[in-house]
Amino acid sequence: MNLNSHNSPDMYDSGIDGASTGEDTLRLIAGLPAPKGLEERVRRALRTAPRQGRVLAWPQVLRAEAAWVRATAAAAIVMVVAGGGWGVYSHIQPWHAGNAPAARVGAMGGFSGANAVRSPQTLEPPVVSPPAKSAVQSPMHKKALKKKAKVQPEQPAAQP
């Protein structure tokens, strides 16, 4: 069903003619002829356009004639990838299960401590040097002590 009011007015037509809704103008514009030679210009543009929007394309020489080159290249890529993988695998030391400590699993299951022993880090105690002892007194020292005792008078006894 055509929607144009001048062709077949439908049930949703508001009863307003084309001129008052401006549809005559839109129809005039829609009916404008295409410029001459448009088809030819479009065809020319299509001929010069790249065929496929590819990121990587095979060279023209290798497209159809040497299709075996593609197979060879694909095989080479597979060989390189597989060889590289094998090289990495063979250089890694296999992991032995005997080296690892036995996992201790609790009675209730869950995570084990893996035989880890807790050693708390404490502060080091202060180092006290031993007191210096003068075992033998020199005679000069003894004299000096006597002299000191003479100079100091005896203190009076405390009064009751």
Place this chain on the structure above:
Amino acid sequence: MDFEDTAAASAVRQQAEEASLAALVDQYAGALYRVAFSVLRNPADAEDAVQEAFMRVLRHSGQLGEVRDHRVWLIRIVWNIVLDRKRRAKTRPETDDVADLARVLPSTGLSAEQMASAAQHHAQVLACVEQLPAKEREVLMLSAFDELSSVEISTVLGITESSVRSRLFRARNLMAGMLNHARGKARELESSSRTAETAAAAEEETR
């Protein structure tokens, strides 16, 4: 050799695709141009949009066999292109000027005065169309194409047929209201200028 057979088959397929694409260009380039021009209102931009649409078809030429209705499919492609361009460019269409409209739109058998008033009317209509909400505007513009049915418009816009009808109904009402308002204003301006002219003439006479 197997590879050679495959290459020959692909070459034949490519030739067939090119032939079918050329046929599509011959058949629908004009219609696509008119759709593009109705939105862009600029001949060069409309032609560019048509070329871009066929470029997209070329890139997906392998899917041509799966398309049921080539005409609607192509119109949908070009419609999306022109809407995208218009959104990005935000430029004033070339035919917004009254003089350009008079040059572009057909006006055979009209006097110079009639041509000028017709161009003014068209410019007024296009200005009102631009003021419509996007959904209503799109339906109204596509409905101007005689060859598009409501089903085809719904396919192009990706909506249901009932939505097309309701939007068209709203668009027509809005346009009628806007155009009446614009005409009323124009009449007021005209009458006020006439009154001023007569007053000036009367003043001169009294002097």
